[in-house]
Amino acid sequence: MTKQISRRRQSVKPAAHSGEPTHGPLTAEELQLAVRNHSMPLEALREATTPPGLHYVLTHFDIPFIDADSWHLRIGGAVQRAVEINLRALRRDPTISIPVTLECAGNGRSLLHPRPLSQPWRLEGVGTAEWTGVPLAYLLAQAGVDEDAVEVVFTGADAGIQGGVRQTYARSLPIKEAMRPDVVLAYEMNGRELPPQHGYPLRLVVPGWYGMASVKWLESIQVLTHPFEGFQQSVAYRYQKDADDAGTPVSRIKVRSLMIPPGIPDFFTRSRVLSAGPVMLTGRAWSGEGSVVRVEVGIDGKWVTAHLGHPAGPFAWCEWTLPWVADRGEHELACRATDATGSTQPLEQVWNYQGMGNNVVQRVKVSVE
Numbered sequence: 001m002t003k004q005i006s007r008r009r010q011s012v013k014p015a016a017h018s019g020e021p022t023h024g025p026l027t028a029e030e031l032q033l034a035v036r037n038h039s040m041p042l043e044a045l046r047e048a049t050t051p052p053g054l055h056y057v058l059t060h061f062d063i064p065f066i067d068a069d070s071w072h073l074r075i076g077g078a079v080q081r082a083v084e085i086n087l088r089a090l091r092r093d094p095t096i097s098i099p100v101t102l103e104c105a106g107n108g109r110s111l112l113h114p115r116p117l118s119q120p121w122r123l124e125g126v127g128t129a130e131w132t133g134v135p136l137a138y139l140l141a142q143a144g145v146d147e148d149a150v151e152v153v154f155t156g157a158d159a160g161i162q163g164g165v166r167q168t169y170a171r172s173l174p175i176k177e178a179m180r181p182d183v184v185l186a187y188e189m190n191g192r193e194l195p196p197q198h199g200y201p202l203r204l205v206v207p208g209w210y211g212m213a214s215v216k217w218l219e220s221i222q223v224l225t226h227p228f229e230g231f232q233q234s235v236a237y238r239y240q241k242d243a244d245d246a247g248t249p250v251s252r253i254k255v256r257s258l259m260i261p262p263g264i265p266d267f268f269t270r271s272r273v274l275s276a277g278p279v280m281l282t283g284r285a286w287s288g289e290g291s292v293v294r295v296e297v298g299i300d301g302k303w304v305t306a307h308l309g310h311p312a313g314p315f316a317w318c319e320w321t322l323p324w325v326a327d328r329g330e331h332e333l334a335c336r337a338t339d340a341t342g343s344t345q346p347l348e349q350v351w352n353y354q355g356m357g358n359n360v361v362q363r364v365k366v367s368v369e
């Protein structure tokens with residue numbers, strides 16, 4: 001009996017996105033999202049720090065334009081002393097700078113069959129920036145977190161409707177993650193104030209977690225003595241088998257590598273043309289679960305271990321290179337990373353209802369002339 005009720009409850013649960021996954025062509029709604037939320041061109045993998053404007057952007061609702069002079073951050077909930085702090089005061093607090101590779105949890109979604117209807121990323125929903133700001137743990141310590149605290153919820157200034165539910169964008173972290181010394185309340189990206197689309201004047205950056213955890217346009221931090229059940233926590237960002245599956249939460253970034261497509265592209269099809277002879281294949285690899293220990297490059301199905309460079313930090317991607325002598329004809333290149341936990345990228349798409357945490361190997365077809 002109880003089971004039936006709970007199942008019925010789940011079936012009226014709002015969907016994280018709109019409609020069932022489809023085998024059909026790209027919809028006008030997906031195109032609308034795709035042009036709002038741009039990805040990082042793969043040639044930008046050349047740079048350890050993604051150049052300004054090329055870092056991917058994902059915004060669920062509208063970008064709020066915030067007046068930094070009247071803006072302030074509120075910290076409250078299960079704390080000894082509630083805090084209200086403005087930007088000038090925050091900038092006087094201790095700072096850290098940390099290079100972080102951020103990836104959208106939906107990266108790779110449009111390559112899935114059937115295709116979940118949401119932001120239709122291909123493989124480029126990623127970027128690396130140097131984030132500067134105040135360690136979250138420092139401010140939480142100032143507020144004095146109560147002993148029975150279990151989670152911290154972060155709320156942005158942006159509101160909208162998703163899955164029929166009116167909401168302000170909010171996500172939580174378990175208290176243990178929130179207390180990590182490398183979680184930062186960032187007011188600078190690559191040494192400059194945050195651009196509007198990346199969360200001006202202040203955002204959270206949670207190294208190692210998929211992007212949804214890094215709440216932009218941060219206004220409020222509340223310490224909770226119970227798990228947060230907001231939409232972006234309990235409905236969206238879950239690994240679900242189907243619409244009725246409560247699923248499991250999405251958290252850390254799975255191991256992935258990408259390659260700069262060699263040669264030159266055809267404008268319309270983006271297929272690659274390359275001259276015969278030596279070429280340095282190169283790209284970057286990352287994982288939020290442990291450092292990258294190996295990248296293999298597949299050349300027409302044969303895997304060769306690439307040379308690994310040193311990442312700028314424990315949560316930044318690392319460069320890989322592999323010299324190749326291209327001979328005339330059609331070739332398929334691929335890359336596959338493995339991290340310290342032993343996880344390796346799958347060769348086939350692993351499907352889930354929301355298209356989350358996909359990390360399939362990238363394949364690049366080249367014509368060598």
Ligand SMILES: Nc1nc2c(c(=O)[nH]1)N[C@H]1C(S)=C(S)[C@@H](COP(=O)(O)O)O[C@H]1N2
Nearest residue numbers: 056057058059060104156169211212215216
């Ligand atoms: N307030 C707010 N924060 C947010 C989002 C949002 O829509 N609103 N999107 C999240 C998602 S899904 C991702 S992937 C990252 C993207 O960060 P970026 O646009 O700076 O790359 O921001 C996260 N933080």
Ligand SMILES: [Mo]
Nearest residue numbers: 058104105211
């Ligand atoms: Mo995302």
